[in-house]
Each structure stands twice: as C-alpha cells, then as structure tokens.
Amino acid sequence: MVGRFVDVRLMRQTKHSFKLFLCGKIGTTKLLDFQFIERLLKQLERALNKPRQILMSKTEIPQMIAGSEFADGAKKILAGAAEMFALKGYAATSVRQIAEAAEMSVPMVYYYFPGKEDVFKALMEVVMNHVETELVRTFPQDGTLRDQLVHVLDFHVRLGMENPKMVAMMMSTMLGPQEGRPEFPMHEQYEDHIQGIAHLFERQKLRPGMKPRFLATQFLGLKNHVMISCTALEDSRIAHYHDEIRENFSPEGIALMVDQFLFGALDPEGQR
Amino acid sequence: MVGRFVDVRLMRQTKHSFKLFLCGKIGTTKLLDFQFIERLLKQLERALNKPRQILMSKTEIPQMIAGSEFADGAKKILAGAAEMFALKGYAATSVRQIAEAAEMSVPMVYYYFPGKEDVFKALMEVVMNHVETELVRTFPQDGTLRDQLVHVLDFHVRLGMENPKMVAMMMSTMLGPQEGRPEFPMHEQYEDHIQGIAHLFERQKLRPGMKPRFLATQFLGLKNHVMISCTALEDSRIAHYHDEIRENFSPEGIALMVDQFLFGALDPEGQR
Numbered sequence: 442m443v444g445r446f447v448d449v450r451l452m453r454q455t456k457h458s459f460k461l462f463l464c465g466k467i468g469t470t471k472l473l474d475f476q477f478i479e480r481l482l483k484q485l486e487r488a489l490n491k492p493r494q495i496l497m498s499k500t501e502i503p504q505m506i507a508g509s510e511f512a513d514g515a516k517k518i519l520a521g522a523a524e525m526f527a528l529k530g531y532a533a534t535s536v537r538q539i540a541e542a543a544e545m546s547v548p549m550v551y552y553y554f555p556g557k558e559d560v561f562k563a564l565m566e567v568v569m570n571h572v573e574t575e576l577v578r579t580f581p582q583d584g585t586l587r588d589q590l591v592h593v594l595d596f597h598v599r600l601g602m603e604n605p606k607m608v609a610m611m612m613s614t615m616l617g618p619q620e621g622r623p624e625f626p627m628h629e630q631y632e633d634h635i636q637g638i639a640h641l642f643e644r645q646k647l648r649p650g651m652k653p654r655f656l657a658t659q660f661l662g663l664k665n666h667v668m669i670s671c672t673a674l675e676d677s678r679i680a681h682y683h684d685e686i687r688e689n690f691s692p693e694g695i696a697l698m699v700d701q702f703l704f705g706a707l708d709p710e711g712q713r
Numbered sequence: 714m715v716g717r718f719v720d721v722r723l724m725r726q727t728k729h730s731f732k733l734f735l736c737g738k739i740g741t742t743k744l745l746d747f748q749f750i751e752r753l754l755k756q757l758e759r760a761l762n763k764p765r766q767i768l769m770s771k772t773e774i775p776q777m778i779a780g781s782e783f784a785d786g787a788k789k790i791l792a793g794a795a796e797m798f799a800l801k802g803y804a805a806t807s808v809r810q811i812a813e814a815a816e817m818s819v820p821m822v823y824y825y826f827p828g829k830e831d832v833f834k835a836l837m838e839v840v841m842n843h844v845e846t847e848l849v850r851t852f853p854q855d856g857t858l859r860d861q862l863v864h865v866l867d868f869h870v871r872l873g874m875e876n877p878k879m880v881a882m883m884m885s886t887m888l889g890p891q892e893g894r895p896e897f898p899m900h901e902q903y904e905d906h907i908q909g910i911a912h913l914f915e916r917q918k919l920r921p922g923m924k925p926r927f928l929a930t931q932f933l934g935l936k937n938h939v940m941i942s943c944t945a946l947e948d949s950r951i952a953h954y955h956d957e958i959r960e961n962f963s964p965e966g967i968a969l970m971v972d973q974f975l976f977g978a979l980d981p982e983g984q985r
Contacts, residue, residue, distance in 0.1 A: 527890075528890060529890050530804075530889050530890035532802075532804060532805065533804065533890065606890075609888045609889075609890075610890070612884070612885075612888045613884075613885040613886075613888035613889045613890075614885075615885075616881045616884045616885035616888070616941070616944060617802050617881075617885040617889075618799075618800060618801050618802035618805065618878075618881075618882070618885075624950075628950065628951050642978070645978075645979060645980075646979065646980040646982065647978060647979060647980055648972070648973070648976060648977060648978060648979060648980050648981070649980070650969055650972070651969070651973060651978050655961065655966075655969065656973070656978050658957075658961065659935075659938075659970065659973060659978075662934075662935065662938030662939075662942070663931075663934065663935075663938070665938060665941065666931075666934030666935070666937060666938055667934075669888070669937065670934070672888060678900065679900050685930075689927065689930065694927075697922055697923070697927065698931065700920070700922070701920070701923060701928070701931060701974075701977075702973075702977070702978060703977050703978050703979050704920065704977040704979065705920060705973075705974070705975050705976040705977030706914070706917075706919060706920060706923055706928050706931075706974060706975050707917060707918065707919060707920060707975050707976065708917075708918040708919055708920050708921070709920070709981065710918065
C-alpha cells in the first residue's frame with residue numbers, strides 16, 4: 442500500500458495488539474502493541490513521503506460495522522465474519538471459523554445469529570445501509586449531473602479500493618451457484634438505485650432513443666465494472682496492471698469516465 | 714425460451730436420449746428419443762410462431778467442446794465438467810462428479826487430465842479459443858467503428874444469453890478467494906482484447922482527453938456488464954427483470970449501448 446516495494450498490513454490479533462507485516466524490502470513479521478505501530482506508521486509516511494492510506498476511512502468495512510446499530514457482541518462476530526468471508530469466500534467459511542476470528546465460542550455466535558446465512562445478510566445490510574446513508578449525506582444536490590455522477594462513481598471506487606477482497610467476495614457469492622448461495626434481498630436496493638439514477642437523467646435533454654431507465658442501468662453497469670476492477674488490485678499475478686488501474690481510478694480518471702458516458706468517446710466534430 | 718408461458722429445456726441423459734421438460738402450461742417431464750423431440754420442436758415453433766432458439770448455436774458451450782481438437786474421451790469429460798461446474802460451481806465440484814456426469818470412471822478422467830484444475834483450464838481454453846476464432850471470423854473488417862463494436866457486444870450477449878450458468882460460474886470462480894481458485898492465464902487474452910479494441914479507437918478522432926487504451930478498458934467493462942446481466946436471466950428471484958434485460962439485449966438495445974458509448978447519453982444540442 443505504501444510505495445511499490447513495501448506492503449504494510451495490519452491484522453488484529455487481540456483487542457489491543459496488532460500483527461504488523463512489512464514485506465518486500467523490509468520483510469519482517471512482529472507482534473506489536475498499537476502505540477508502537479502508530480509511531481512506526483508516522484515514520485514510514487514521512488520516509489516515503491506518501492499520504493496515509495492505511496488507517497480506516499468512511500468506506501472501510503470495519504468502520505461501518507463499528508458504526509452500525511448492532512450489539513457489541515454481534516459487531517465482533519460481523520467483523521470476524523467479514524475477515525473470513527473476504528479471505529476464504531462465503532462457501533468455504535464455517536461458523537466455527539467465524540467464531541474463532543471473532544474470539545468467541547460457537548454457541549455465542551448462535552446466540553446472536555441463527556446461522557451463517559444470517560451473519561452474511563447482516564454484514565451485507567451493514568455495508569449497503571452505510572453506503573446509502575453516506576452517499577445521500579454527501580450527495581451534491583445542487584451540482585450538475587456530471588458532478589453528481591462523478592460523486593457516485595468516486596464513492597464506489599473508494600469503497601472498492603479500500604475493500605477489494607470484500608467486494609470480490611460479494612460479487613463471487615452473488616454470482617455463485619444457486620445451490621449454497623445465501624438469500625439476500627439486494628434486488629430491492631438495486632431497484633432503488635436504478636430509480637434514483639434514472640431520476641437524475643429525467644431532468645436532462647437526452648440523445649434521441651436514450652431513456653432514463655436504460656441509462657441508469659448502463660451507469661450501474663459502469664459502477665459494477667469499476668468495483669470489479671478494484672478487486673484486481675488484490676491479485677498479485679496482474680501486478681503489472683495495478684498502476685494503470687490506479688491511474689484510471691484517480692479523480693481525473695473518474696471524471697473522464699463520466700464525460701465519456703455523458704458526451705461520448707468520439708470528438709464532437711467527427712460525430713455523425 | 715419459447716414464448717412466455719412455455720419453458721422448454723433439453724437435458725442430455727445419454728448419448729442418444731434426451732430429457733425434455735415442458736413447464737408452465739404443459740407441465741410434463743418425459744424421457745424421449747431425439748427424433749421425437751425434433752418433431753415436437755418443429756410443431757412447437759409452428760404453433761408459437763417463434764424462431765427456433767433451442768437448438769445449439771455457435772455460442773453454445775457443448776457445441777464449442779464438440780468442435781475442439783481434444784480426443785473424444787477428453788471431450789466427454791469437458792462436457793460433463795461444464796455441466797457440473799455450471800450447476801454447482803467450481804469449488805463444490807469433485808473429480809468423481811465430473812466422471813459421473815461424463816459417464817466415465819474416475820481413473821479414466823485422470824487418464825486424460827492430471828486434475829480438476831486442468832479440466833477447468835482446458836474448458837476455459839476451449840471457450841476462449843472458440844470465442845476468439847468466431848469473433849475474428851465474423852468481424853466486419855470494412856464496417857464502421859459502430860458496426861464493429863456492435864458486433865463484439867452482440868457476440869458476447871449471445872454467448873451470455875445461451876450460457877448464463879456457465880458465465881456466472883466463470884465470473885464467480887475468477888472473483889472467488891485466491892485460496893482454491895484455479896490458475897488460469899486469462900490475463901494474456903485480456904491484454905490481447907484490450908489492444909485489439911484500442912486499435913479500433915486509434916483510427917478515430919477522439920474527444921479531447923480520451924485515449925484509445927482507456928476507451929478499450931471501458932468498452933471491455935461494458936462487455937463484462939452485459940455478460941454479468943445475462944446471468945440474471947437464470948435467477949428466478951428477479952424474474953420481473955427478465956423482460957427488461959431481454960429488451961436491452963435485443964439488436965436495438967445493443968446498438969443503443971454502442972451509440973451511448975461513442976456519442977454520449979446527452980443530446981448534442983444540450984452538451985457543453
């Protein structure tokens with residue numbers, strides 16, 4: 442995350458200690474206390490002269506869980522489940538593994554949730570609710586259509602960049618075989634999104650043949666595309682694409698995507 | 714597939730017999746021989762006055778396997794694996810199940826392939842090679858950019874519409890957790906596609922700021938979006954979207970997508 446050759450990852454071990462991995466040039470693994478890591482991160486930032494991207498932002502899932510309305514015990518379970526689902530996928534994660542990741546007993550997990558599917562649903566609801574609330578809260582109501590679409594796309598890019606494993610897990614679970622796939626009423630939220638975006642297009646003079654709902658579907662397709670591309674940032678086999686993806690997903694890249702969507706790829710002079 | 718209330722599905726039982734499901738208004742299941750089904754399909758078509766969509770087209774996977782250069786035994790294994798992977802997903806399918814679907818013994822499967830991952834790779838290669846060959850063979854070399862992009866998108870829509878379960882399986886496997894995910898060098902083919910599409914844009918006068926490679930990435934994102942949407946046609950929970958998806962994926966819908974991509978969503982008069 443910080444620079445090209447240093448990959449810093451924090452993994453929670455217990456409530457107050459973290460495991461710090463410094464790979465690449467440094468290449469050590471140590472069990473450390475939180476204050477020490479804070480100091481170390483500050484040093485690293487200064488040394489690498491890079492903005493701090495490691496601490497949690499509003500689009501990070503542990504942050505969303507912490508801010509949700511679940512009881513503390515349920516929050517611990519959701520955080521553990523998020524870690525395990527992202528790591529191993531939904532199908533391969535057992536309730537026992539969720540319990541271990543949450544540092545709780547299996548019966549304690551069942552005290553809060555009837556089963557694995559319910560943990561998954563609760564987790565998806567936390568993410569969806571948070572995304573919706575934050576998106577609405579920060580939405581540029583008085584901006585141009587371009588500003589508004591840039592905002593929606595940028596928000597999802599940050600979500601994907603900060604939770605690539607989680608996004609990959611959600612996508613692969615939703616696309617997975619019906620057998621063993623958790624039920625989740627994402628469809629209602631999808632309809633809300635379609636109508637919300639369609640509403641933005643209704644107020645515009647559209648190219649002949651273009652309809653607001655059709656454009657909303659295409660825009661959500663673009664949104665899904667950027668989120669899926671974010672998951673590629675976790676795949677070391679295609680590390681040679683990472684710089685290109687990051688460039689495309691910079692504020693300039695996002696604005697370019699929206700311009701292409703609204704005004705087209707071709708030069709207006711050359712258009713028929 | 715044929716009309717709104719009649720869903721006809723053929724499932725191969727053995728080499729020369731098929732199981733025919735007529736659901737909805739008819740609602741029967743019978744084990745039938747091939748000639749009988751041929752006659753029945755012709756009657757159905759005439760009765761419903763619809764084009765024949767049920768027999769295999771060039772974008773159906775069993776057809777691709779049959780046309781590949783593998784030995785007959787390997788083809789049987791690939792056909793069985795395609796069925797099982799689509800039904801249960803890659804992770805949940807065992808070599809034993811592949812053998813059963815192919816009506817072969819487990820050692821016989823291992824005679825042709827070192828393991829499950831190799832069956833998967835061979836299957837993906839069959840699909841990718843066929844797609845590439847067919848796409849190049851039918852490509853409108855002398856057409857306009859619009860014709861060419863419509864062709865690429867339409868080809869992939871048909872592929873997705875005819876193999877929704879398979880597409881869902883490919884997507885969910887590729888996005889699945891790294892642990893247990895098969896290695897597959899799709900990335901080389903991806904780079905070829907990017908460069909091929911970028912080449913089409915190089916010959917055009919582009920909107921300021923737009924670059925051929927950026928546009929190629931966005932167009933492949935659109936292609937992935939339509940293929941993922943096709944998988945929704947397999948999901949009965951969102952049956953209320955199926956008509957909308959089919960309309961968007963009609964030849965007119967595909968042309969509209971390309972027009973929006975090239976010329977923009979907004980009316981040229983209202984554009985800045």
